[in-house]
Amino acid sequence: MVLILRVVGWFGITASAFNAGFKLFADAETALRYAGPGRDLDINISVVAFCLIFLALASILSEVRRSNLTPK
Numbered sequence: 001m002v003l004i005l006r007v008v009g010w011f012g013i014t015a016s017a018f019n020a021g022f023k024l025f026a027d028a029e030t031a032l033r034y035a036g037p038g039r040d041l042d043i044n045i046s047v048v049a050f051c052l053i054f055l056a057l058a059s060i061l062s063e064v065r066r067s068n069l070t071p072k
Contacts, residue, residue: 002062002065005055008051009052009055010055012048012054013051013055015047016044019035020041020044022035023039023040024039024041
């Protein structure tokens with residue numbers, strides 16, 4: 001489960017960063033072809049925030065598992 005959360009989190013952040021890079025630095029034709037209409041970054045920011053939640057959940061879950069495995 002932790003691996004799935006981390007993979008989805010990092011994939012989403014990477015894809016959103018590439019999409020934002022196209023929107024910011026590409027010319028109009030390239031941005032329209034690869035990043036969709038408009039240069040609005042709201043969706044990219046939302047995807048990064050959502051993926052950060054996935055990474056935080058993975059970290060919390062791994063810490064809980066680690067604390068349950070250590071003897072008291």
